[in-house]
Amino acid sequence: MELIVLWDIDHTLIDNSEVSKEIYAAAFASLTGAAPTRPARTGGRTDRLIMRDMFVLDGLPEPEWAVVEAALARAGEERFEDLRRRGTALPGVRAILKAVSVRSGWVSSVLTGNIAANAHVKVSAFGLDALLDLAVGAYGADALQRPDLVTVARERAQRLQGVREGVPVVLVGDTPRDVEAALATGSGIIAVASGIHTAEELAAAGASEVLPDLSDTARLLQLLETYAAR
Structure with missing residues (x-):
């Protein structure tokens, strides 16, 4: 899958x-x-x-x-x-990124409003860069609007990793804009209430799955596997 x-x-x-x-x-x-x-x-x-x-x-x-x-x-x-010095990787992040990175057939990257250079700064500051395929990510210089970044990432995954057309895409994010980007592009969404938006706000935006953070590795993998099986 x-x-x-x-x-x-x-x-x-x-x-x-x-x-x-x-x-x-x-x-x-x-x-x-x-x-x-x-x-x-x-x-x-x-x-x-x-x-x-x-x-x-x-x-x-x-x-x-x-x-x-x-x-x-x-x-x-x-x-x-x-x-x-001042920031931190959030709870469970290292464990889930490592678990996803070793799954056969899965591509794990980023979809972020940050430009690529600053995205790399942010993940490498906490040693997360080695757990992500940053080359296939989509970044803030690639488009004005977040939904358009999904197409960018999908095309890069196809070109650079040989991913087949139609492979499911899942976004994981903490804002209503992450949810909106997923819904607008037919992608899956796992929302996390680890930012300023509450679980209720994320659900109201349309997220069917909302977690408090990324600390429950088993639950996250179960959700991702559900999307992979579609």
């Missing part, structure tokens, strides 16, 4: 301890010469949208995306040690 499992990063795999918002603010300041008037609004949105909104809210023209992405990557790299 084949399966593509796509994990969100922030508040699903790791707690970034506000380092993410510091990255956005630093990138903004490096491009404008001034701090943003308000913190970045994240909540499952892509980096392209997050940074665009920051410029709009401050009444500034948006630089070319390549320039913005480079500024984000520099800011992320500069905060690697801060992230490792």
Whole structure:
């Protein structure tokens, strides 16, 4: 049985301890010469949208995306040690990623609003990168809207890992946007209430499976196997 499992990063795999918002603010300041008037609004949105909104809210023209992405990557790299010191991998994450990584026919990667460089910073800060196939992931530079990232990840899995067309995809994430992306693309969804959204909010968004976190490895594997068998 084949399966593509796509994990969100922030508040699903790791707690970034506000380092993410510091990255956005630093990138903004490096491009404008001034701090943003308000913190970045994240909540499952892509980096392209997050940074665009920051410029709009401050009444500034948006630089070319390549320039913005480079500024984000520099800011992320500069905060690697801060992230490792202040942040943490969330409960059960290492165990479930390891268990999924050894399943025959399963591809385990990320679907995240972060640009690829900063996604790598975040998972490698806690030694999770070796448990994920990051090459087939979908990132915040790949599309404006989260549902479009599912297609990106599926195509990369087909091209790079030889995954057959039509293999089930499951998203694991902590925001209503993760749920919406799954529903919009016919993917499975396992929602986790390990971020700012409650189990009730995630269920209201349409998630049929909501867990408190990723600590129950056996339950998670059971759910994933159910999707793989479809």
